[in-house]
Amino acid sequence: MSIIRQDATTKAWVIIATERAKRPHDFKKAMATHASATYEASCPFCPGHEMSTPPEVWRLSHPQGTGWAVRVIPNKFAALAGAAEPQRREAGPLFREMDGVGAHEVIIETPVHNRVMPLMTDVEIERVLQAYQARVQALRTDPRVRYVLIFKNHGEQAGTSLEHPHSQLVATPIAPLQVRRTYEVAIGHYDDTGRCLYCDLVAAEVEAGVRLVRQTADFVVFHPFASHVPFETWIAPRRHQSSFGQVSRHELAALAPVLRETLRALYDALGNPDFNYIVHSAPIEDESKHYYLWHIQILPRLTMIAGFELGSGMFITTMLPETSAAFMREMIGQEMTHDGTR
Amino acid sequence: MSIIRQDATTKAWVIIATERAKRPHDFKKAMATHASATYEASCPFCPGHEMSTPPEVWRLSHPQGTGWAVRVIPNKFAALAGAAEPQRREAGPLFREMDGVGAHEVIIETPVHNRVMPLMTDVEIERVLQAYQARVQALRTDPRVRYVLIFKNHGEQAGTSLEHPHSQLVATPIAPLQVRRTYEVAIGHYDDTGRCLYCDLVAAEVEAGVRLVRQTADFVVFHPFASHVPFETWIAPRRHQSSFGQVSRHELAALAPVLRETLRALYDALGNPDFNYIVHSAPIEDESKHYYLWHIQILPRLTMIAGFELGSGMFITTMLPETSAAFMREMIGQEMTHDGTR
Numbered sequence: 149m150s151i152i153r154q155d156a157t158t159k160a161w162v163i164i165a166t167e168r169a170k171r172p173h174d175f176k177k178a179m180a181t182h183a184s185a186t187y188e189a190s191c192p193f194c195p196g197h198e199m200s201t202p203p204e205v206w207r208l209s210h211p212q213g214t215g216w217a218v219r220v221i222p223n224k225f226a227a228l229a230g231a232a233e234p235q236r237r238e239a240g241p242l243f244r245e246m247d248g249v250g251a252h253e254v255i256i257e258t259p260v261h262n263r264v265m266p267l268m269t270d271v272e273i274e275r276v277l278q279a280y281q282a283r284v285q286a287l288r289t290d291p292r293v294r295y296v297l298i299f300k301n302h303g304e305q306a307g308t309s310l311e312h313p314h315s316q317l318v319a320t321p322i323a324p325l326q327v328r329r330t331y332e333v334a335i336g337h338y339d340d341t342g343r344c345l346y347c348d349l350v351a352a353e354v355e356a357g358v359r360l361v362r363q364t365a366d367f368v369v370f371h372p373f374a375s376h377v378p379f380e381t382w383i384a385p386r387r388h389q390s391s392f393g394q395v396s397r398h399e400l401a402a403l404a405p406v407l408r409e410t411l412r413a414l415y416d417a418l419g420n421p422d423f424n425y426i427v428h429s430a431p432i433e434d435e436s437k438h439y440y441l442w443h444i445q446i447l448p449r450l451t452m453i454a455g456f457e458l459g460s461g462m463f464i465t466t467m468l469p470e471t472s473a474a475f476m477r478e479m480i481g482q483e484m485t486h487d488g489t490r
Numbered sequence: 491m492s493i494i495r496q497d498a499t500t501k502a503w504v505i506i507a508t509e510r511a512k513r514p515h516d517f518k519k520a521m522a523t524h525a526s527a528t529y530e531a532s533c534p535f536c537p538g539h540e541m542s543t544p545p546e547v548w549r550l551s552h553p554q555g556t557g558w559a560v561r562v563i564p565n566k567f568a569a570l571a572g573a574a575e576p577q578r579r580e581a582g583p584l585f586r587e588m589d590g591v592g593a594h595e596v597i598i599e600t601p602v603h604n605r606v607m608p609l610m611t612d613v614e615i616e617r618v619l620q621a622y623q624a625r626v627q628a629l630r631t632d633p634r635v636r637y638v639l640i641f642k643n644h645g646e647q648a649g650t651s652l653e654h655p656h657s658q659l660v661a662t663p664i665a666p667l668q669v670r671r672t673y674e675v676a677i678g679h680y681d682d683t684g685r686c687l688y689c690d691l692v693a694a695e696v697e698a699g700v701r702l703v704r705q706t707a708d709f710v711v712f713h714p715f716a717s718h719v720p721f722e723t724w725i726a727p728r729r730h731q732s733s734f735g736q737v738s739r740h741e742l743a744a745l746a747p748v749l750r751e752t753l754r755a756l757y758d759a760l761g762n763p764d765f766n767y768i769v770h771s772a773p774i775e776d777e778s779k780h781y782y783l784w785h786i787q788i789l790p791r792l793t794m795i796a797g798f799e800l801g802s803g804m805f806i807t808t809m810l811p812e813t814s815a816a817f818m819r820e821m822i823g824q825e826m827t828h829d830g831t832r
Contacts, residue, residue: 149571149572149574149589149590149591150568150569150570150571150589150590151587151588151589151590152570152576152587152588152589152590152662152663152664153585153586153587154586154587156583156584156585156586158667159667160666160667160668161664161666161667163569163570163590164590165567165568165569165570165590167567167568225507225509226492226507226509227492227505227507227798227806228492228494228505228507229491229492230491232491234494239698240694240698241498242498242687242690242691242694242715243495243498243694243698243715244495244496244498245493245494245495245496246493246494247491247492247493247494248491248492248493248494248505248506248507249491295802297798297801297802299796299797299798299800299801300797301794301796301797304794305794306794306796306797307793307794307795307796307797308796316797316798318798318802320494320802320804321494322494322503324502324503324802324803324804325500325501325502325503325803325804326502326802326803326804327802327803329671345584348584349584352582352584352585356581356582356585373584373585424796424797424800424801425797426797426800426801428801445801447797447800451649452643452646452647452648452649453649453795454641454643454648454649454650454766455641455642455643455648455649455658455766455767455768455789456569456639456641456658456660458641458766458768458789459639459641459766459768459770459787460637460639460660460662460666460668460669461666461667461668461669462662462666462667462668464569
């Protein structure tokens with residue numbers, strides 16, 4: 149029989165139907181032979197094509213030699229942009245709208261066309277994280293910005309068409325309803341207990357152990373109790389901070405190898421899967437409060453989001469997180485033995 | 491500049507970013523040459539293979555000749571099943587779960603392997619709707635069932651791997667959180683106005699006119715003001731009823747041609763697009779109340795659900811519903827002239 153589990157951070161339930169499950173290694177797809185080159189003449193993100201993108205808003209120069217290491221540009225097809233005030237308009241009580249004010253940026257993670265994040269070095273990943281943080285810190289000062297979401301779409305099933313490694317950032321003039329409601333759940337827990345829901349959840353996952361993938365002095369990596377999709381992975385800090393914008397330089401440096409190793413393990417286990425990751429933070433106006441914990445949610449796109457999920461908001465997954473986490477621990481252990489570097 | 495619009499039924503906002511838009515006919519994909527046959531020897535849903543599926547729970551015999559017209563079977567890989575009581579268990583306050591009690595059924599819509607719904611006759615579609623209703627009416631009597639969702643996944647991008655035309659039904663032991671919260675919005679509107687939110691919304695769309703696709707005596711077809719995806723289409727009844735289970739035999743017969751023509755127009759306009767549809771109803775315990783209106787939501791899967799949508803719950807669409815609705819009205823008008831049957 150399947151199990152229905154409640155996500156303590158949203159109060160939504162997910163269905164875990166292992167009767168239809170594959171085994172962990174059945175999700176591994178045939179790895180594409182890496183035909184793509186370090187440089188593509190037609191790629192707007194490759195070096196030498198800087199004039200074909202909108203003017204950059206941030207850059208990190210390469211410490212050795214010339215050129216850039218990371219660039220941030222406005223999305224050429226920005227979902228949100230501009231400097232107007234986000235005034236609501238009503239064309240009737242049921243037809244409320246406002247101008248699409250905000251920002252939509254692209255973080256070009258590397259000048260090297262085929263250097264996907266799971267194959268980067270710790271230093272390269274740290275530079276990307278620095279870019280995220282610099283842009284969050286810049287945009288949070290804009291009084292019209294209520295929320296900043298950083299995310300990555302890797303592969304076609306995850307919604308990207310451009311191969312050159314990049315992440316995105318969207319700054320919205322409203323706190324999205326899903327974020328608001330998740331935040332309300334966290335406030336409720338705080339009111340009940342006097343503690344951060346997410347810190348309690350991380351502690352409970354560490355205590356339970358069965359869904360842990362790895363731990364460091366600063367971070368915990370686990371497959372959450374109510375995973376939405378097979379191999380959903382969270383990276384959460386041990387130190388309470390509500391926003392990624394608040395993370396110290398030391399913690400960024402400590403996060404880089406954890407993110408790299410987590411993405412690399414998924415890359416090896418699943419054969420370079422399409423995935424999204426999301427850097428979750430509290431809404432800007434709530435950054436100084438004690439309710440929320442920033443974290444990274446990685447969602448491999450191994451299965452399709454279909455009518456049931458769209459119609460009900462409930463996910464059906466086919467693998468227990470205990471099963472996938474055990475598989476990942478074994479993967480990492482094997483690699484540790486194999487190349488001795490981890 | 492893009493527009494941000496509020497969905498009055500959920501209070502969530504969607505971003506409509508037309509800068510990145512294609513024109514309506516750019517979404518049309520090359521139609522696959524219909525190589526698939528009326529019968530496939532390897533298909534478990536084709537006639538003669540009834541023993542390879544779980545025993546059927548409902549059948550409509552074909553009025554002419556032998557055999558069946560529509561069959562309903564338990565899903566072989568059921569997400570929910572069984573007869574236990576859905577008791578919550580707590581492995582800690584943040585790890586709540588219950589057994590996956592409920593039902594997960596497959597409606598085999600036709601014995602003909604390649605007879606996709608957009609190409610069916612009105613009578614064939616009416617039989618499918620009868621099957622939906624019969625199963626909703628049977629399952630709603632089970633006191634453990636709190637909610638029944640009927641949905642269809644058409645095409646790989648919509649999450650199906652089986653070509654033989656089929657829909658699905660999931661009966662859950664909880665009202666999904668998204669449904670609860672949408673329902674709360676409807677209650678709020680009723681408390682404010684004394685009227686059904688959805689009936690008001692349908693009336694407002696009829697009044698506005700610009701997003702209408704077609705109207706009949708019993709139904710209104712429109713692209714909603716805050717569409718989540720390009721060509722999102724709603725079919726809503728004019729008569730207030732909270733659940734599809736309550737629809738009269740007369741209304742089912744009237745719905746069949748409206749659903750057929752709507753699916754056929756999308757099929758022609760977009761080149762047999764992958765799509766989901768969802769038959770939304772109130773939770774079982776709320777069927778007798780006045781807050782909700784059952785309706786069909788059709789979601790063509792022309793674009794990917796990516797990190798921003800998963801992380802924020804906000805959709806970014808690239809086409810104004812006014813644009814797509816005008817295109818569909820023109821399509822239907824052209825066909826009316828062309829074959830004279832509509």
